[in-house]
Amino acid sequence: MSVAPQEGAAGTRVALEALRAALLTGDLAPGQRLVEAELAASYGVSRASVRAALMDLAAEGVVERIPNRGARVRVVTVEEAVAITECRMVLEGLCAAKAAERVDDEQVATLTALGERLRQDVAAGDPVAYSAHNRELHRLVREFSGQEVATGLLDRLNAQIVRHQFRLALRAGRPQVSLPEHLAIVEAIARRDPAAAERAARAHLVSVIAALQEPADG
Template sequence: MSVQTSSSYDALRAAIVSGEIAPDARLVEVEVSAAFGMSRGAVRTALIRLEQDGLVVREPHRGARVRKVSNEEAVEILQARAVLEGLAARQAAERIDEAGQTRLAECLARQRALLERDDLLGASDANADLHAALLELSGHSTAKRLIHALHSQTVRYQYRTILIPGRSAASVEEHDAIVDAVIGGRPDDADAAMRRHLSNVAQSVRRRLIPGDIDMASRGAL
């Protein structure tokens, strides 16, 4: 695979995962080529890989579009993440050092500060940073790869669950329990706290408490 093809795939994938290109959006080869400075061949190759990633659907005579994840599938993905991220939290608790403890405490403090300023989307970013830090600290490369693949398909929910009434406060309490267990070196508690956290998010999605799609234009996402 050429360097150009690889970088083209990465750029297009990042735009989809970030929400810059919205779910169900049509991916017209000539338009994608112009927008990303890609050759038509590079676009076609990237779309094939993105279909394999589960991010794009290609339909005969209709072209490609960004795959939209239903609430039902989002619940299943969150359930799978609960198991994998529970494992990661367990591993992090077993491996945690002083630098890792400081990093987690800072992530949690930043989320609290943003919520106090009613910056819900900023708090959502801090939430993602905390999960990413726990995953990195776990040192579990297989869990990291699988979670990355699952999370990329549900990125829009990251910015919507925070809008559920009462969910932001609950999220901080749940994260506090996770961080406390990891910093305290309690693997069983860390695993259980992470599973409980993501199970609660899944329950919110299952009960269809998620608000309608929000305008992410100010963030470069739709």
């Protein structure tokens, strides 16, 4: 007995989560065509749900819709990724500063524990876990900042360069470079020092920009 595909808001949510995961891991590559019928069958949702999810991703700049030809994964060049990261640098610095002003003891403990997990990931040579914890750290800083406007802008910017971020995190030696940068952010927020937190966040993004500009095998 076949199971009816999920529809409506629930189906769209399932499709969005599946598409984001596939974009992150490279199962859907830049420039790849996105065929609604195939995606609907793969994710167990209706074509309408896939279409709605693709429209959301198009609004975020992750997918581009081509007249009479459907949709495809938008290609984001290194130059554009650098420009996006320059914008992130300002917004991430703001969020780090605001987080340092607002955090409570429980939130500090959460960030400190996450910093320890990042250390463990580097020690274990596990770049995939490091990448996941890296994203979680940035997400928590945004959440703890209470700066909803900056958070919304960052979500849109990050969605466009998620594949660049993932590939960068897996580059040999990169976690060892970014670990002390992340720990500096955590420590400044834990000290409730907004200026230091903003400097640390900006310094980290400067490092990301430099890494993006390096040859992939460099």
